[in-house]
Amino acid sequence: MRKNYDVVIIGGGIQGLALAYYIARDSSQRVALFEKSYLGSGASGRNGEMIRSAFGSRQWIGLWDKSLRLWENLAADLDFNVMFTRHGYLILATSNEELESLKQNLKTQHQFGLATSILDAGDVLRLIPAIGPGIATGGLLQTNGGFARHDAAIWGYARAARRLQVDIFPYTEATDIVVESGRICAVKTANGSVATPMVVNTAGAHDQKIAQMAGLELPTESLRIEIMVTEPLKPFLAKAISAPAMLCYMHQSARGEFIGGAERDDFVPSTSMRNSLGTTSAIARKYVRLFPRLAGVRMMRQWTGLVSQTPDHAPIIGPVPGVEGLLVSVAWSGYGFMGGPGGGKALSEYIISGKVPPEIRPFNLERFKTGQLVNEPAIIKKEHRGK
Ligand SMILES: Cc1cc2nc3c(=O)[nH]c(=O)nc-3n(C[C@H](O)[C@H](O)[C@H](O)COP(=O)(O)OP(=O)(O)OC[C@H]3O[C@@H](n4cnc5c(N)ncnc54)[C@H](O)[C@@H]3O)c2cc1C
Numbered sequence: 001m002r003k004n005y006d007v008v009i010i011g012g013g014i015q016g017l018a019l020a021y022y023i024a025r026d027s028s029q030r031v032a033l034f035e036k037s038y039l040g041s042g043a044s045g046r047n048g049e050m051i052r053s054a055f056g057s058r059q060w061i062g063l064w065d066k067s068l069r070l071w072e073n074l075a076a077d078l079d080f081n082v083m084f085t086r087h088g089y090l091i092l093a094t095s096n097e098e099l100e101s102l103k104q105n106l107k108t109q110h111q112f113g114l115a116t117s118i119l120d121a122g123d124v125l126r127l128i129p130a131i132g133p134g135i136a137t138g139g140l141l142q143t144n145g146g147f148a149r150h151d152a153a154i155w156g157y158a159r160a161a162r163r164l165q166v167d168i169f170p171y172t173e174a175t176d177i178v179v180e181s182g183r184i185c186a187v188k189t190a191n192g193s194v195a196t197p198m199v200v201n202t203a204g205a206h207d208q209k210i211a212q213m214a215g216l217e218l219p220t221e222s223l224r225i226e227i228m229v230t231e232p233l234k235p236f237l238a239k240a241i242s243a244p245a246m247l248c249y250m251h252q253s254a255r256g257e258f259i260g261g262a263e264r265d266d267f268v269p270s271t272s273m274r275n276s277l278g279t280t281s282a283i284a285r286k287y288v289r290l291f292p293r294l295a296g297v298r299m300m301r302q303w304t305g306l307v308s309q310t311p312d313h314a315p316i317i318g319p320v321p322g323v324e325g326l327l328v329s330v331a332w333s334g335y336g337f338m339g340g341p342g343g344g345k346a347l348s349e350y351i352i353s354g355k356v357p358p359e360i361r362p363f364n365l366e367r368f369k370t371g372q373l374v375n376e377p378a379i380i381k382k383e384h385r386g387k
Helices: 014-026 058-072 074-078 096-111 121-127 150-163 204-213 277-290 340-353
Strands: 007-010 031-034 089-093 116-120 138-142 167-169 174-180 183-189 192-195 199-201 221-230 240-243 248-252 258-262 299-309 316-319 326-330
Touching (some): 014 031, 014 150, 014 326, 014 340, 058 340, 074 150, 089 096, 089 121, 096 138, 116 121, 121 138, 174 204, 204 299, 204 326, 248 277, 277 299, 316 340, 326 340
Parallel strands (some): 007 031, 031 167, 089 240, 199 326
Antiparallel strands (some): 116 138, 174 183
16 A cells, blocks of 8 residues: 555445546556455445446436446456347336326437437337236336446446555455545555545445545435345347336346346435345246236346435535545435446546536535426436435
């Protein structure tokens, strides 16, 4: 470990690792990244791997489409196969109101040049005949969306960052941040201290703890999500699918496993990492309703991940006013894997140039004081849960 770094990143998930990689690739700044456990041990190694930029607000489309474009060339850029499968991402509508709302989003998407189109119920069944009858009223298809292997993305970014001299320290917990006269000075870890003028909090569901080390409170809360994988099945689902009104999402891996999650309708906030039988059966019921052929299929594994989220469900990215040298990239909720390359790249541009790029400007921390919240219609929100 060196004594000084230009930038210290706390958290070895996709946001921290992507950021480290882009800073090192595009500048000569010396970067250290501390991860308290193994790389990808947080939500980045536990997610549903789904990728799209088909949202409804200009702010979300702007940032996530930047990310999708980076995903498209990521394997070549990192020289590591992240297994990005671009077979399309379908947002399934299960009511006429939902379909109308997807049509509204389409207008904004086309202003950004997104490859999206509206499907009627017949189109959906022709595209994916395995979907149960009478469920879909239609959908919105993004042809260049899809899914990637989350472990591969983590390993790819970590390996490429190390090649560029980023010092990555797994199993090294950041225990304190030293702030003097309103400026970042150093980070203390379980294995020693390093001096630095800049710290980036990419600690996922632990963002609040890191913020408090620098005397800051974030408007975030931790949210627990469960997911599961079935035994391998013959390929029948090439696309990634989410059904927002059913609070569920899924895809089929190259090995044939059906991977996805669903939330319980009687959602209860919790930070426990234990799986629950109630959620397991909720996921299974929704899977079988959507795909009747899954009845009787065996579940292989199930796990839980924690994400952080804000009141408007959008992330907070950029500098923190009042503490010079403190930055955050937190509260990515259920959309931070797909947003990893874009979030990392945009924040690296700020760190290198000192100018906040337009894609992350709306996601500043001050919005919770000024009331300029980001309203994104095409995501699962707190109010959808517990309905
Ligand atoms: C079940 C589930 C399904 C999901 N599905 C999708 C999906 O399909 N598509 C999508 O885009 N997103 C999905 N998400 C959300 C996505 O996984 C997250 O938004 C994203 O991974 C957040 O990345 P991150 O780097 O900010 O945080 P994390 O990956 O959580 O990384 C934070 C890291 O910080 C470390 N850390 C914390 N405190 C310290 C400390 N003091 N010192 C050092 N290190 C510390 C943690 O150990 C952790 O590794 C899903 C999430 C879950 C849980």
